[in-house]
Amino acid sequence: MKKLVWTMALCLLALVSTNEGGQEREYKQIMIELGATFQSLGRNISLENVFAITDARDAEKLAKEVVDYWQKTPNSDAVRWAKNVENGTAEVIAAINRSQWQQAEEAMAFIRTNCEACHKVYRPGERAPLYR
Ligand code: HEC
Numbered sequence: 001m002k003k004l005v006w007t008m009a010l011c012l013l014a015l016v017s018t019n020e021g022g023q024e025r026e027y028k029q030i031m032i033e034l035g036a037t038f039q040s041l042g043r044n045i046s047l048e049n050v051f052a053i054t055d056a057r058d059a060e061k062l063a064k065e066v067v068d069y070w071q072k073t074p075n076s077d078a079v080r081w082a083k084n085v086e087n088g089t090a091e092v093i094a095a096i097n098r099s100q101w102q103q104a105e106e107a108m109a110f111i112r113t114n115c116e117a118c119h120k121v122y123r124p125g126e127r128a129p130l131y132r
Pocket of ligand 1: 078081122
């Protein structure tokens with residue numbers, strides 16, 4: 001009986017730690033995709049390439065996931081930066097739809113300041129006093 005309890009406790013522990021690792025990986029995965037999508041988006045905007053719209057829609061979806069993630073935390077500053085990124089992508093989409101490339105560039109610059117603001121506070125390896 002004692003052995004069984006120990007086995008169960010160990011299983012539970014393993015389960016909890018795998019789940020935690022899974023959640024962290026998932027957020028990091030969103031960021032990796034956002035980084036790649038944002039890079040491609042910037043390139044396509046500078047080339048005035050209509051495929052920019054596909055990247056912009058992907059970026060908006062990823063930004064929404066970032067907002068959802070931070071809304072489950074008490075960090076209202078991070079939520080605000082994430083929402084700015086989301087709203088910025090909506091502006092980029094609208095600008096591309098009207099072929100207003102200059103406006104798209106300006107919206108991109110606004111988004112970038114919000115990526116950076118959040119990374120300064122929450123990204124490990126930057127200053128990150130609050131994250132983890
Ligand atoms: C609200 C906060 C927040 C915003 C906004 C944000 N990020 Fe991040 N980002 C993070 C955090 C936190 C990490 C660290 C994740 C980790 O290592 O677990 C990160 C990590 C990254 C990484 C590194 C992923 C890796 O390989 O480890 C990239 C690339 C990235 N972000 C791109 C972006 C881009 C591009 C934007 C803006 C379009 C952006 N991020 C906006 C919080 C944010």
